[in-house]
Amino acid sequence: MLAARVLGEAAVLEGKNALQTQAYGAEARGSMTKSEVIISDGRIGFPAVRSSDVLVTMSQEATDAFLRDLKESGVLIVDGANVKNVPEIRARVYRIPITETAKAVGGGILRANMVMLGALTKITGIVAKESVEEAIRSGLGRSADANLRAFRAGHMLEPGPASREPLQPRDSTRPGSPA
Numbered sequence: 001m002l003a004a005r006v007l008g009e010a011a012v013l014e015g016k017n018a019l020q021t022q023a024y025g026a027e028a029r030g031s032m033t034k035s036e037v038i039i040s041d042g043r044i045g046f047p048a049v050r051s052s053d054v055l056v057t058m059s060q061e062a063t064d065a066f067l068r069d070l071k072e073s074g075v076l077i078v079d080g081a082n083v084k085n086v087p088e089i090r091a092r093v094y095r096i097p098i099t100e101t102a103k104a105v106g107g108g109i110l111r112a113n114m115v116m117l118g119a120l121t122k123i124t125g126i127v128a129k130e131s132v133e134e135a136i137r138s139g140l141g142r143s144a145d146a147n148l149r150a151f152r153a154g155h156m157l158e159p160g161p162a163s164r165e166p167l168q169p170r171d172s173t174r175p176g177s178p179a
Contacts, residue, residue, distance in 0.1 A: 002140075003113035004035035007120075009135035010127040011039040019044050032061050039126060054124055055091075056116055057083055058098065077120060079112070094123055101153050111150035118154025129155055 001022045008018035022035040036049040055070040056077045057063040063083050070076055072090040081099040096119050102112040114136070121132055136147050 001033060001035050001113075003117040003120075004037045006114075006132060006135045006139065007117060007127065008037050008039070009139060010131035011037075013131045013134055014127055016041055016127075017044050019047055021048065032059065032065065034062070034066065054120070054126070056120060058112065058116065060084060075124060077116070077123060079116070094119070096154075096157060098154070101157065102150055105149050105153045107146050107150060111146060114147045114150035115154035118151040119157050120154075121151075122155050122157070 004020050004022065008020040011018040017040045019038045020035065022033065024033050038044050038047075038049060049069070052066075052070045052074055054075045054077070055066060057066065058079045059082045063078060063086065067076070067087070067089070070089070070091050074091040075094070076086065076089065076091045077094045077096060078086060079098040080095040081097065083095070086093055086095070096116070098112050098116045098119070099109055102109055102115045105111060105115070117132060118129075121127060121129055132151060133148060136151060137144050140147050
């Protein structure tokens with residue numbers, strides 16, 4: 001939910017229109033949640049996603065439940081640690097080590113949403129990295145630094161071609177790689 005809010009705020013910083021909705025399961029913790037973000041250069045005519053251009057799932061349960069909403073020409077981004085089965089689909093599929101990366105940068109799975117947002121931003125280009133960083137700095141108070149580290153770690157993951165293989169962190173020792 002936090003990543004969706006930050007994404008929407010980043011879009012607004014760029015002069016786009018954004019609308020974010022969220023839904024929680026019946027349980028207080030540990031249940032499936034869903035957040036939708038609509039970003040448009042123009043007017044948003046309907047306050048719900050009818051079919052997704054991009055779908056990010058952090059669990060197998062979410063993948064199974066929401067995959068039907070993804071456009072054939074869409075992008076599916078899944079957490080490689082928690083999503084083991086992705087059916088054959090026409091959409092571009094990215095399996096990313098979101099949970100592992102979040103644990104590596106500190107904060108554990110609490111920062112997974114920011115790692116995911118970094119990868120999403122890099123893969124889709126829907127908003128600029130700098131806009132997301134500004135939204136994090138301006139909206140997250142004391143937790144901004146930790147969330148920025150996680151976001152940047154996700155943005156450093158090399159998406160490469162769409163596939164079912166895990167993405168790997170960028171090797172900063174490789175010639176030509178930014179440090």
